[in-house]
Amino acid sequence: MTAPDINPVELKVFLNHIYEYKKGVRQMVLYTTNRKYEAFAVNRLKSQRIKFVIQPVDEERINLFFGKAECINAIRLMVTRPLNLLTPEEDFILGAMLGYDICAQCKRYCTRKARRSVSN
Incomplete structure (x- = not known):
């Protein structure tokens, strides 16, 4: 370039x-x-x-x-597929590794986990 x-x-x-x-x-x-x-x-x-x-x-x-x-x-x-296909647990770990707000990550995890249990 x-x-x-x-x-x-x-x-x-x-x-x-x-x-x-x-x-x-x-x-x-x-x-x-x-x-x-x-x-x-x-x-x-x-x-x-x-x-x-x-x-x-x-x-x-x-x-x-x-x-x-x-x-x-x-x-x-861990990141072997597109980020939107990570499990709620993988998404949580990634957010924590990136230094994102841990309470926001907990909320995101719970939301994604609940959404997954409804769709299963």
């Missing part, structure tokens, strides 16, 4: 996530972006020696997980 192809506004969040990770604010990040930025993102993460996993979302977008090796190793084992 050449410099004119890169829109800094669209990558500002990505670069901020890297900054927060390097400062210890986050242990792991999930960043969804357009595939056209994949090469830029991968090169930046490799140059910073940050572990990552890429998960396709659709024809245009990817999920980019990056962070501590322990977290990325767990993601490789």
Whole structure:
């Protein structure tokens, strides 16, 4: 990807996530972006020696997980299908790993679990 192809506004969040990770604010990040930025993102993460996993979302977008090796190793084992197909338990664990509000994750888990029991 050449410099004119890169829109800094669209990558500002990505670069901020890297900054927060390097400062210890986050242990792991999930960043969804357009595939056209994949090469830029991968090169930046490799140059910073940050572990990552890429998960396709659709024809245009990817999920980019990056962070501590322990977290990325767990993601490789757990996130083996689209995020909307994760079990309520997997979804809860992922949210906790990403540092989301734990009470909101508990509420989300209970809602998803109740929805699943109704559909079964």
